[in-house]
Amino acid sequence: xTDSMTHVERVMAALTNxxxxxxxxxxxxxxxxxxxxxxxxxVSYRDWCHDPKLFAQAFIEGQKYFDFDFAxxxxxxxxxxxxxxxxxxxxxxxxxxxxxxxxxxxxxxEKLEVxxxxxxxxxxxxxxxxxxxxxxxxxxxxAGFIEGPLLALSQTxxxxxxxxxxxxxxxxxxxxxxxxxxxDAEMVKAFGETGCNGLCWDYxxxxxxxxxxxxxxxxxxxxxxxxxxxxxxxxxxxxxHNCADLPHLDTQITKFKPAIYSMAYYPLIPGSPxxxxxxxxxxxxxxxxxGQIDPQLFVRGTVEKISKVTSDLCHxxxxxxxxxxxxxxxxxxxxxxxxxxxxxxxxxxxxxxxxTKREGVLN
Amino acid sequence: xxxxxxxxxxxxxxxAGKIEQxxxxxxxxxxxxxxxxxxxxxxxxxGMSIVGDKYAAxxxxxxxxxxxxxxxxxxxxxxxxxxxxxxxxxxxRCAICVVEGDVHDIGKNIxxxxxxxxxxxxxxxxxxxxxxxxxxxxxxxxxxxxxxxTLMTPTMDAMKDIIDGLIxxxxxxxxxxxxxxxxxxxxxxxxxxxxHRDANAQDCVAWLKTAV
Numbered sequence: 001x002t003d004s005m006t007h008v009e010r011v012m013a014a015l016t017n018x019x020x021x022x023x024x025x026x027x028x029x030x031x032x033x034x035x036x037x038x039x040x041x042x043v044s045y046r047d048w049c050h051d052p053k054l055f056a057q058a059f060i061e062g063q064k065y066f067d068f069d070f071a072x073x074x075x076x077x078x079x080x081x082x083x084x085x086x087x088x089x090x091x092x093x094x095x096x097x098x099x100x101x102x103x104x105x106x107x108x109x110e111k112l113e114v115x116x117x118x119x120x121x122x123x124x125x126x127x128x129x130x131x132x133x134x135x136x137x138x139x140x141x142x143a144g145f146i147e148g149p150l151l152a153l154s155q156t157x158x159x160x161x162x163x164x165x166x167x168x169x170x171x172x173x174x175x176x177x178x179x180x181x182x183x184d185a186e187m188v189k190a191f192g193e194t195g196c197n198g199l200c201w202d203y204x205x206x207x208x209x210x211x212x213x214x215x216x217x218x219x220x221x222x223x224x225x226x227x228x229x230x231x232x233x234x235x236x237x238x239x240x241h242n243c244a245d246l247p248h249l250d251t252q253i254t255k256f257k258p259a260i261y262s263m264a265y266y267p268l269i270p271g272s273p274x275x276x277x278x279x280x281x282x283x284x285x286x287x288x289x290x291g292q293i294d295p296q297l298f299v300r301g302t303v304e305k306i307s308k309v310t311s312d313l314c315h316x317x318x319x320x321x322x323x324x325x326x327x328x329x330x331x332x333x334x335x336x337x338x339x340x341x342x343x344x345x346x347x348x349x350x351x352x353x354x355x356t357k358r359e360g361v362l363n
Numbered sequence: 364x365x366x367x368x369x370x371x372x373x374x375x376x377x378x379a380g381k382i383e384q385x386x387x388x389x390x391x392x393x394x395x396x397x398x399x400x401x402x403x404x405x406x407x408x409x410g411m412s413i414v415g416d417k418y419a420a421x422x423x424x425x426x427x428x429x430x431x432x433x434x435x436x437x438x439x440x441x442x443x444x445x446x447x448x449x450x451x452x453x454x455x456r457c458a459i460c461v462v463e464g465d466v467h468d469i470g471k472n473i474x475x476x477x478x479x480x481x482x483x484x485x486x487x488x489x490x491x492x493x494x495x496x497x498x499x500x501x502x503x504x505x506x507x508x509x510x511x512x513t514l515m516t517p518t519m520d521a522m523k524d525i526i527d528g529l530i531x532x533x534x535x536x537x538x539x540x541x542x543x544x545x546x547x548x549x550x551x552x553x554x555x556x557x558x559h560r561d562a563n564a565q566d567c568v569a570w571l572k573t574a575v
Contacts, residue, residue, distance in 0.1 A: 091464065094517045099466045099491070160469050163426040164433065167380065210425045245545075268548070268562050296546055299516060300554075339516035339546075 003357060007069045007140045013328060014288050015237070015259055020328035023314060023360035024069040026290065027298070027352045028241075028262070028333060030145075031076070031095065031340025033062035044092040045340065049075050049121060055128030060135050065346070066353050071136050072200050072239075073129045074145040074337060075121065080183060081155035083120035084112060093342050103157035106169040109176035112156070114183045117190055126187070130194035143198035143239055144191040149180040149227070150220040151204045156180075163210075166219055173219065181223045185230055192234030198259065199231045200239035206252050207244030208271075216248055221255075228256055243336035245269045253283045264335025265292035275313060279320035279330065290331035298338045298348045306348045307355045314359040332356040364391055373406025373438060378413050380430030382437045389441035399445035404482070407438045411480040415565050425469075432476040439479070451484065455575055457508035458500050460488035462521035467514035470544060470564075474510060477564035481572070483508070494521055498528040501538055507575050510567075511557075513544045522547075523555035530556075539574055541567055 004021040005013065013020035031049075035042040037058055048054050059071045078098050082088040087100035103109055117123065125144070133142040147155070153176050154162045165173050191199050203224055206216050231238050239260040240252055246269065253261050261283070266272040273281075275292050283289060293313065297306045310332060317330040338349060364372070369392050376384035385407065392402035414431040417423040443451075459475050461468045468490040475485050486504055488496060501509055509529070511522050522542050529535040541559040542552050552560035558574065561567035 089466070094464055095515060097466060097515070159467075160429055160472060163469075164429050166426050167430050208421055208424070212421070212424045215424060215426060266545075266562070296516070296548065296551070300551070341517045 008138065010328065011069050011141045014331065017327050017329060020362060022362055023317065023328050023330055023332050023356055024288075025332040025353050025356035025360065026068050026070040026072070027066075027293065027338050027349050028072065028074065028336065029062055029066065029068070029338045029349050030059075030072065030074040032338050032344050032346070032349070033058035034340070035342075035344075035346065036061040036065055045094065045096065046090045046092055049096060050124060052124045052127035052131060055124060056131030056135065059132040063136055063140060066349055068140060068353065069331070070141050070143065071132060072143045072145055073125065073132065073196070074200075075125050075128075077147055077151065077202065077204075078155055079121045079125055080147050080152040080180070083115040083117075083122045084152070084156050084180075084183070085115075086156050095340055098155050098158075101156060101158040101161065103161060103176075106165060106172045109157070109165070109169070109172040112176050112179040114179060114186060117183070117186050122187065126190050126194060129191065129196055133194050133196040137195060141198065142196045143200045143237070144194060144196045145200045145202070145241075146184060146187055146191065148201050148203040148220060149177050149184055149223045151202055152180040152183065153177060154205065166215065170218075177219065177223055181227065184227050188227060188230045188234055192236060196236060198237035198239045200241050200260070200262070201227070201231075202241050203252065204242065204244060206242055206248040208246035208248065209244065213248065213251070216251065221251060224256065228258075245272050247273075249273065249278070249281075249283055253287050258287055260288045260290060260331070262290040262331075262333060263292060265294075274316075275330065276316050276320040279317065279324055279326070282324070284321070284324065284326055284329040288329055288331055290333040292335045293333065293352065295334050295336045295339055298334065298344050299341055301345075301348055303345075303347050303351045307351045310352045310355040311359045314356060318360070318362065328362060332360060364395070366395065366397060369395060369397065370402065370406040370409070373402060374410035374413070376438070377407055377410025377431050377434050380427060380434050382434045385434045385438035386441060389438040392442065393445055399442040400450060403439065403442050407435045407442070408480045408482075411435050411476065415477060415480070419563070419565060428473065428476075432472065435476065435480065454482060454484040455508065456486065456504060456506045457483045457510060458486045458488060458497060458504065458506045459510040459512075460492040460497060461490035461512050462497075462518055462525065463491055463493050464518040464521060465513045465515050466490045468512070470514070471510075471512040474512065474543060474564040474567060477568050478510070478571075481568040483571075494524045494528055497525050498532055498534070501529060502532060502534050507538060508571060509538050509540045511540065511542045513546070516546045519546055519551065522557065526556045539571065541571065543567065
């Protein structure tokens, strides 16, 4: 099946709930695209996430190879913590992560300072986003990717410590959140100058397995609301990614009002919302929802298996959208990032795109 | 203070996450010549079970659970040394860790808490634990359960390496291996030869009660 709309036309139609030729698609392929560099030999994660040109080129090559509807510049979730001063473990082929938290006492929260965002990996992220956004301008909808203030703090302090300090030292946690929010605000303004069309926020802790409405309402919502508005004020569409099992949909979709909401599905966890349930409950009425293919399928599944899953998801979503009198308000995507693992099968990513082109066609 | 009042004090301390109250309750239990195991099971563990049920019902969340867990451990630090050695030896021993290459241990810590509350003797090997260390510990400490956790996809293969190592060492048949963490699934558990995978700590403990 040949597409009758361009990527940009299709996504714009989806965002405005106008008729589109098919459902948009974007398996969240970010770090895995580095396998396409160096003549197909790939580059290490370390090299990729320290060089803005390599970072950007991976998305450009990914677009050529897979023909996505979006390009979203996720690096990893330790960029901000690392630039705040936490030690990041940088294995050659593994996603970088914080292995030595920076905060070891309540007093340490008050020592945090906003780093120079043009240095460190924040600078790589911004410069890389600028390069691929300019290269892909007009071809696909591009977006930067940024960690929310509570996520950035949890990476810096260690999640367990931060959660307990919410109880025992809430004022110290709030002081630190003021700093991570100020850091985020500087990043938003800088992303606004890169030319990306949108900015995707990772507000990971809006998850009923971790925080209730009261805790999330105290420790992230107020900060996020300001940053969401700042995103829009800087000319970018607001996108939110939350790959948790029990996301706070009423807060993150109904209250935050993102243009795009990316989410996962955990069939074994009672209450985890499926694609059709999300649509039927009205969350796609004013938002393009994206999801929910199991990321593990990209590593361990076969082309046949992931094609069947994608086909089933397309039909589930189209039926639910039709019942709700919606057009292309669902993007066929992975529930979380396609694992940037050396064993991830590129043919499985391609299969998702190809099957969506065929089975996601809308009448 | 009566025995029931002390036990209630311990239980309530855990539910409310009051560390100093748990320490005081534990000292009072010993001063009242209460058996340490009674104070643990009918005080601290009872409180942790209440918290576990509330967490499962989404009435409390991770910050409260973590505070309760630390409170329980504060009480255990005082009471465990008072348990007769013979009673300690009777507890089923379990080795638990986050596998090599990963340092995300919040899930592992919750499972460890529930296992401890369930009466298991947990050897916490920590995070980013070399495969060989898990295998050696299983053998030398004669554990009956190996519980493995990871948050990240690239480190899932370390779970298989551990199971393969246990087979090679001849210890696999003597131990139950359960795995957990967001990228894992029952299908993955089956694929690598693990005995069980669960989505939450309480269900895992319930499974172990029947399996071991």
